[in-house]
Amino acid sequence: MANDQATAAGDLLRVEDLHIGFHLHGGLTPAVRGASLRIRPGKVTALVGESGSGKSVIAQAILGILPTPAQISGGRILFNDPLDPGASIDIAALAPDSTAMRALRGGRIAMIFQEPMTSLSPLHTIGDQIEEALRLHRSVSHEEARPLTEEMLGLVGFPRPARAYDRYPFELSGGLRQRAMIAMALICHPALLIADEPTTALDVTIQAQILKLLKDLQARLGMAVLLITHDLGVVANMADEVAVIYHGRIMEAGTVEAIFSDPRHPYLKALLAAVPHFDMHPGERLVALRNVPVQTDALVGLRPPPRPRDPGATAPDVLLRVRGLTHRFAVRQSAWRRGGEPPPPAVNDVSFEIRRGECLGLVGESGCGKTTVSKIIMRALTPSAGELIFDGGDGPRDLLAASGSELVALRTRVQMVFQDPFSSLSPRMTVGAILREPLEIHGIGTSASRTERVRALLRAVGLDPRHASRYPHSFSGGQRQRIGIARALALGPDLLICDEPVSALDVSVQAQILNLLEDLQRELGLTYLFISHNLAVVDYVADRIAVMCRGRIVELAPREVLFRAPVHPYTRTLLGAVPYPDLGRPLDFATLTRGGATDPGTWPGAFRDCGEGPPLQPIEVGAEHWVLAHADADARELRP
Incomplete structure (x- = not known):
């Protein structure tokens, strides 16, 4: 001893x-x-x-x-x-x-885990679970434990601890669930x-x-x-x-x-x-720990066939126009409050364009409507209002009006890469079967040509074609995401929607996937809608960036303009909350007030919709730089 x-x-x-x-x-x-x-x-x-x-x-x-x-x-x-x-x-x-x-x-010694939802019991209230940890290590009664538990809930930032005590984990946001986990870990004051x-x-x-x-x-x-x-x-x-x-x-x-x-x-x-940051020079690439280069010879058969051009087309060449997109999820009146106002729409009058060959970044917090927009574009959801005009070079088509064989054909032109590479791949199918399935559904090629295309897809994303007989569980997270990208490329799409494609990956694997996406875009002439909440990642891959908050696009600008001169207070808050791997640029914790980022009540009047007077509208404050504000706003409030 x-x-x-x-x-x-x-x-x-x-x-x-x-x-x-x-x-x-x-x-x-x-x-x-x-x-x-x-x-x-x-x-x-x-x-x-x-x-x-x-x-x-x-x-x-x-x-x-x-x-x-x-x-x-x-x-x-x-x-x-x-x-x-x-x-x-x-x-x-x-x-x-x-x-x-x-x-x-x-x-x-206490511990808080990565995923609070899987760490908290869905069958017990937050208060019961925290109190259980307290009573396990201290001799206190329920009457004594409840005030201590509510005190700890207040300490970790719950605005109404007594109410939070009786709530279940599924009733809380991700941030509040993590606060509940912290309260449970600290209730006994560990060393x-x-x-x-x-x-x-x-x-x-x-x-x-x-x-x-x-x-x-x-x-x-x-x-x-x-x-x-x-x-x-x-x-x-x-x-x-x-x-x-x-x-x-x-x-x-x-x-x-x-x-x-x-x-x-x-x-x-x-x-x-391998960490993306805002100071990278144009054309500078992330340095992956284990570089997996694109095999350009395998891309020859994957390039989409040239499509006839519309002689009346004008620059810029827009692949997809989104106009006035609105979607409200059906909610029973008893789920909100009897006789009150219904919840706001998940997507509210969203408009933007995606130009051919560019990467448009769509950023915002969870729940802002980013993924809902992507599902509407994929026709997985039908919006309440709005229009989607897709022009693959052979004339504009209304995605929302398409049906039958026309819709099936348009779906080959727009594909998606999902956030979680494991849950998006069937565990019961081999990788070869997963990549062959889209070709079989759309009746593309013969059995022999499909097999050859599967081999080319695997080589294109840096995987060994001999592994086509393996199942997804035998691959790493980065390799599974490469398989997801290969599946999205199988039909030769024009537009690839990437929904948080690297958020579940380590920084080194993230660098591999981002470099792969850049290489594929250059070699195949792809167009991306890149959805993320990581602004440093979006800064690396995007040409233009749209910032979304509470179902609306609040700012849209070229990448270099948005990060150099943000105008909207929400954009500024997002940028101020990004932690830099640099000791000389610490986070300003004093300005990161709880709930201030998405609360319009904390924004200046030019950006706040009070329900009275003219509605907010996109205002151009610079070249291709738009911000959602009042048309009669003071010009000084719209300065970067």
Whole structure:
């Protein structure tokens, strides 16, 4: 014990030469190989790495919740509890179901997970779940626990804690569910909080709010934080110390200043080069860790056939015109309130154009209507009003009026790449069958030509054609997204709708997919509608950007204009909430007020629709730069 105390002196938790393996196929497959790191009292240590690097396995070992096949084969995890100074506990030597481990887990060491919806029980209220954690570690009655639970709900930012106590997880937004998870983790005032990708599933503004909340709570409660993430922008704004892990080994560790100002290991340098940022030069490419170039010879048969041009066409060559698009989802009156106003439309008078060969970025927070617009364009939803005019070069066609064989033909011209590459691919079909299916549905080619096209599609996206007989589960996340892109290209479309295609991927894999999309656009002459909430990603791929808020396009401009001179307050808030992987450009947490981004009540009068007077309308404030405002607004309010 004396040696343990000397080894971990000054550290809240120290991981020493940790080895963890999984019993698979009759042997022990290593997942963590001699990892060592420290967490100091009251400080934030960031553990950075890609999926599969061992980050979460280390966190599970600290909490004693490793899955059954896992085994700690060497090393120590020393925890110095501030409530028991002088005593050091080796967590690695404790049985997961022992009394000592149960006292630590949730009581002294707590964890918040990446996806709050799957971590919270849908059958119990938020208050019951938080109170359960409290009563498990403290001898308090329900009458004593409820005020403490409501106090914690207020501490993490619930405006009405007493009401929130009785609500179920499905009644809360993603940001509020994550706040509930934080409340559950902190209800017993732990000495160490493990945050495993706590903001990956959140929008950029909500992410900034959660990061600010964690910083405030850390300072108020005096706890240490182990932050597990692959987002180097989050690391730069949160961490005091950083450990970079790759294939179970710590490649580099040090203070956040040393890591960002003088990275030494090639893997860390590669991670930094793979992050898209707003200072990239025109034509500059992301540097992927494992580059998978497009095989241009495989693209020859994938290029769409030349289509006859309309001699009356004028520049710019518009592929799709969206005019006055409005959609309101049917909601029972009892679901909102009897006799009151119905909820606002999900899409409200949206208009924009997509020019042939360009990438139009569509950005905004979850729930703003981005995906609804994409579903309407795909004819998966029928809007309440509006028109969609598609001109593939052979004359304008009304997508909403098309039916029968005309609609089937138009659907080959517009295809979609989905957000989650796993759930969008059938687990019961081989990759070859998945890519062949669109060709069979539309009766394209013979059996032999379809097989050859499947091989060409796989080669075009950097995959081995010999893997066509495999199932989706045998591929990585990045490879599955490549399969999704190949499927979208199978019919030779003109327009590709990319709905958050990289939000579920690591930064290094994200760089691969973004570079692939750029290469395919250049080689195949594709046109993109790129939907995302990550402005740095949109800045890298888009030519023009439309910003959407509460179902409306509030600003539209060329990429370089929008990021250099934003006009609308919502656009400015979005840009201000993006975390940079640069210590010289920290987030201004003081300006990121809760709920201010999408609340029109906080906007200047020029951009606020009060329901009285003339409605808001698009106003041109510069060359191809439009903003939604009042026509009689003061010109000074419409300046960048």
